[in-house]
Amino acid sequence: MAQDKSGFSLSRAAGYLAAAVAFALFAALFALAGAVLTTGAVLFDLAWVPSLGIGLSFMLDPLALIFAALITGIGGLIFLYATGYMGDHPQFGRFVLFLFLFMLSMLGLVLARDLITLFVFWELTSLTSYLLIGFSHDDPKARRNALQAMLVTAGGGLALLAGFILIGFAAGSYDLAVILQGGGLQTSPLYGAILTLVLLGAFTKSAQIPFHFWLPNAMAAPTPVSAYLHSATMVKAGVYLLARLHPALSGTGAWEITLTLAGGATALFASVMAIRQRDLKQALAWTTLMALGVLVLFLAQGTGVALTAALTFLIVHALYKAALFMVVGAVDHGTGSRDVTALRGLRRAMPLTAVSALLAAVSMAGLPPFLGWIGKELLYAGVTPWLVLPLLAANALIFAVAGVVALRPFWGAPPGPLPREPHEAGWQMLAGPVVLGVAGLVFGLMPGLLQPLLDAAVMGFGAAPAAELHLWAGVNLPLALSFATFGLGGLLFLAAPRLLARGTDLSFADRCWDRLLAGLASFATCLTRVIQSGRLSRYLTLSFLTAGLVTLVTLAAKRPLLAVDFTAPLPLWVIAGFMLGGAALALTPHSRIANIAGIGTVGIGVALIFLIFGAPDVAVTQLMVECLSAVLFGIALLRLPGITERRSPRRRALHWGIAGIVGLSVTLILLAITAHPPDRQLATYFEENSFSLAHGLNIVNVILVDFRAFDTFGELTVVLLAGIGAWALLKRRIGRARG
Amino acid sequence: METILAILAGALVTAGLWLMLSGNLLRFLFGLMLLSNAVNLAIFAAGRLTEGRPPLLEPGGARPVGELANALPQALLLTAIVIGFGLFAFALALTIRAYRSFGHLEVDRMRLAEPEEPRGEA
Numbered sequence A: 001m002a003q004d005k006s007g008f009s010l011s012r013a014a015g016y017l018a019a020a021v022a023f024a025l026f027a028a029l030f031a032l033a034g035a036v037l038t039t040g041a042v043l044f045d046l047a048w049v050p051s052l053g054i055g056l057s058f059m060l061d062p063l064a065l066i067f068a069a070l071i072t073g074i075g076g077l078i079f080l081y082a083t084g085y086m087g088d089h090p091q092f093g094r095f096v097l098f099l100f101l102f103m104l105s106m107l108g109l110v111l112a113r114d115l116i117t118l119f120v121f122w123e124l125t126s127l128t129s130y131l132l133i134g135f136s137h138d139d140p141k142a143r144r145n146a147l148q149a150m151l152v153t154a155g156g157g158l159a160l161l162a163g164f165i166l167i168g169f170a171a172g173s174y175d176l177a178v179i180l181q182g183g184g185l186q187t188s189p190l191y192g193a194i195l196t197l198v199l200l201g202a203f204t205k206s207a208q209i210p211f212h213f214w215l216p217n218a219m220a221a222p223t224p225v226s227a228y229l230h231s232a233t234m235v236k237a238g239v240y241l242l243a244r245l246h247p248a249l250s251g252t253g254a255w256e257i258t259l260t261l262a263g264g265a266t267a268l269f270a271s272v273m274a275i276r277q278r279d280l281k282q283a284l285a286w287t288t289l290m291a292l293g294v295l296v297l298f299l300a301q302g303t304g305v306a307l308t309a310a311l312t313f314l315i316v317h318a319l320y321k322a323a324l325f326m327v328v329g330a331v332d333h334g335t336g337s338r339d340v341t342a343l344r345g346l347r348r349a350m351p352l353t354a355v356s357a358l359l360a361a362v363s364m365a366g367l368p369p370f371l372g373w374i375g376k377e378l379l380y381a382g383v384t385p386w387l388v389l390p391l392l393a394a395n396a397l398i399f400a401v402a403g404v405v406a407l408r409p410f411w412g413a414p415p416g417p418l419p420r421e422p423h424e425a426g427w428q429m430l431a432g433p434v435v436l437g438v439a440g441l442v443f444g445l446m447p448g449l450l451q452p453l454l455d456a457a458v459m460g461f462g463a464a465p466a467a468e469l470h471l472w473a474g475v476n477l478p479l480a481l482s483f484a485t486f487g488l489g490g491l492l493f494l495a496a497p498r499l500l501a502r503g504t505d506l507s508f509a510d511r512c513w514d515r516l517l518a519g520l521a522s523f524a525t526c527l528t529r530v531i532q533s534g535r536l537s538r539y540l541t542l543s544f545l546t547a548g549l550v551t552l553v554t555l556a557a558k559r560p561l562l563a564v565d566f567t568a569p570l571p572l573w574v575i576a577g578f579m580l581g582g583a584a585l586a587l588t589p590h591s592r593i594a595n596i597a598g599i600g601t602v603g604i605g606v607a608l609i610f611l612i613f614g615a616p617d618v619a620v621t622q623l624m625v626e627c628l629s630a631v632l633f634g635i636a637l638l639r640l641p642g643i644t645e646r647r648s649p650r651r652r653a654l655h656w657g658i659a660g661i662v663g664l665s666v667t668l669i670l671l672a673i674t675a676h677p678p679d680r681q682l683a684t685y686f687e688e689n690s691f692s693l694a695h696g697l698n699i700v701n702v703i704l705v706d707f708r709a710f711d712t713f714g715e716l717t718v719v720l721l722a723g724i725g726a727w728a729l730l731k732r733r734i735g736r737a738r739g
Numbered sequence B: 001m002e003t004i005l006a007i008l009a010g011a012l013v014t015a016g017l018w019l020m021l022s023g024n025l026l027r028f029l030f031g032l033m034l035l036s037n038a039v040n041l042a043i044f045a046a047g048r049l050t051e052g053r054p055p056l057l058e059p060g061g062a063r064p065v066g067e068l069a070n071a072l073p074q075a076l077l078l079t080a081i082v083i084g085f086g087l088f089a090f091a092l093a094l095t096i097r098a099y100r101s102f103g104h105l106e107v108d109r110m111r112l113a114e115p116e117e118p119r120g121e122a
Helices: A010-039 A062-086 A092-111 A113-133 A141-173 A174-180 A191-205 A214-220 A223-231 A234-244 A252-277 A280-299 A304-335 A351-365 A371-383 A383-409 A428-443 A453-461 A475-502 A507-530 A536-558 A572-586 A592-612 A614-638 A649-674 A681-694 A701-705 A711-729 A732-736 B002-020 B023-044 B071-102
Strands: A042-044 A046-047 A058-060
Touching: A010 A042, A010 A058, A010 A062, A010 A092, A010 A383, A010 A453, A042 A649, A042 B071, A046 A113, A046 A191, A058 A062, A058 A092, A058 A649, A058 A711, A062 A092, A062 A223, A062 A234, A062 A453, A092 A113, A092 A214, A092 A223, A092 A234, A092 A572, A092 A711, A113 A141, A113 A174, A113 A191, A113 A223, A141 A174, A141 A191, A141 A214, A141 A572, A191 A234, A191 A252, A214 A223, A214 A383, A223 A234, A223 A536, A234 A280, A234 A304, A234 A475, A234 A649, A252 A280, A280 A371, A280 A383, A280 A536, A304 A351, A304 A428, A304 A453, A304 A711, A371 A428, A371 A475, A371 B023, A383 A475, A383 B071, A475 A536, A475 B002, A536 A649, A572 A592, A572 A614, A572 B002, A572 B023, A592 B023, A614 A701, A614 B023, A614 B071, A649 B002, A681 B071, A701 B071, A711 B071
Parallel strands: none
Antiparallel strands: A042 A058
16 A cells, blocks of 8 residues: 555544544533533443333443443543554554444443343443454454454353343343342342353453463553553453442352452452563563452442452543553564564653653552552552452552563663664654543543542442542551552562563463364364264164154153043044054065055045044045055055165164154154143134134134135145146156166 | 153154165155144144044034033144145155156165265275
């Protein structure tokens, strides 16, 4: 593609347009914020599937407002950034479309008021993130990682759907407003299943251990996508879900233990992994995991302080993480490298990037007077006592990573040889990091700006009121812990170069995943080979066996009433005896004439039964068809070879077993049906109306040619077509030409 | 009475399926005939048996006193018998045609559309 020298291109215009729309949405949210804070929630309804109680309904409450503001605000900056970062990409237009769809899906997810609506948007984010992660579709690794992300998150989504349906059963509604005000589901008998399924969905989306592996792999996406997915959106969806359903599901031992264990393990493991990465992007990816772990850890509890801490940290993290990803992308863009061991002293070449990196990193490290400091203090204030040490370790590690990622590349000696001469990024790419970095500082200096929103959101949990945000909360335990964090983090920062050397390959879960997929594929192949062997007898065996066993198992499970009554007129016994004899005759392989005679006996027996029990018309038809069939068989036998039994005795016995199972199930079903009084509603209708409506005395005839005339017409068509088909098959000339 | 028909239908199904599993196309057809008769009997029995009272109205359209045989299954059966016959006739023609083309009636050896996999099966 030719470089666009004029500075204008259609796809770039699309990027700017998307940014403008995102900012407009952000402004709209800002305008609604007042109403949200005073009335509690703004609602929007549209009937969708009213018969199932499913509505396309939305709700903007304080919690949704926090998420929606992050999604649209950071989204707009990301669109600007992407336009600067990859506006020349030949498929940038497509990229903008995917990213925009992703943003809308995310927005729908956090605004949804109906669980089914929420699920649809949940799956849409999985789908659109697949397109984004696999955007470099000529790279096999990107395709693989995209597929992995989608399978993991969409698989969790299926569990989530099941969980939502159970919630619908337990709460009697899919409407979140009803569910959240209904006093919780903790006492429902379905609670265990609901919790398991919902947590499966949330943990896969938010990449908690053991589903963490897809997130670092998702770095295969272009940097703007990583910046967006990892800060404000995709991975936060799981956290959002946990927060959203917190009032309905939290407070039990199972909730607290599961969330604490998963969140704590993820936070600690990820922060250790983060400091061992050489690739700046990978290091940031692992710190995202750490942040998600911390958020889940704090959602485990229900105290006002813990929830305030979680929400504050959520905002802190979104601000600094998006900024840092954009910085890393700018460094990559400006130097052609993301290797922390190679990058040094870039501040001279990229001063603005360096400043915004510094702003974001200081917030990430949790130093005053930034919002990160307040967030960290709250974390220490809200943490359960026995988790203080793990949290301290994780925070210290993050402190060190902040230094490695955001300081080291910009300070120190001038850089050695790099793939590209370092140069500052354009304004589009600087806007995001600068705005977000400054936001971290402004909110840190004036935490009162966030206070009303956080208060309202925490109130929405139905918990104790929110903690107050202070830059200086006095000399207390959190303060001491903060200083311990800085000391320990500083030491780790100095030791980081040695830790880096310890290698970064830790892909155990990744290998397990690959093995799982390969196993699934070979299982499918194996199953196909067994079931679909291409042999008709195998197909028949499996079909009959399945039909018979499913029926028998159902009967065994339901144990219906069986009517057994052997009183019958003598002629019926005689006819039945003849029919059994005829059937036996049909089985012999020795004489085809005897076979036909036996089948004829059975057919005539059926006709006689019809005659005895008041169905003369049917009997006559049956008799005619039997005669015709016998004649056709006779003609056919002249052209067909004799029969030889080719089955071994064992095989014949096996086939008797299979046939017997189906026969037995037919008998049992009939006995079960006849145990109940018949429903004669339709028969009575026909009896009463066949003369008055159709002027016929023979009710069966009236049904055929009047009440169900179209069916009869269709039946005639079938017979005609069968005749034409048979004629075409038997035309001699074609046979000769081919044979 | 229904009990006897139920057992009879089960026995006919068993015999019919055993023939269908035999692997010979002609015996498959024999089995198909038995099976369709068995199914017709089952439908008839499920509508309950009423001895000697066909569903006919008296001249003038009055309904005879007492319960008539159930007309609905009879109407269904008439359709089923005719359709069954159409199926049978077509299948028979197909069998004759298959014998002309292949020279045998063993279904497991008719693998033109799905040839045996090169690696083979056990």
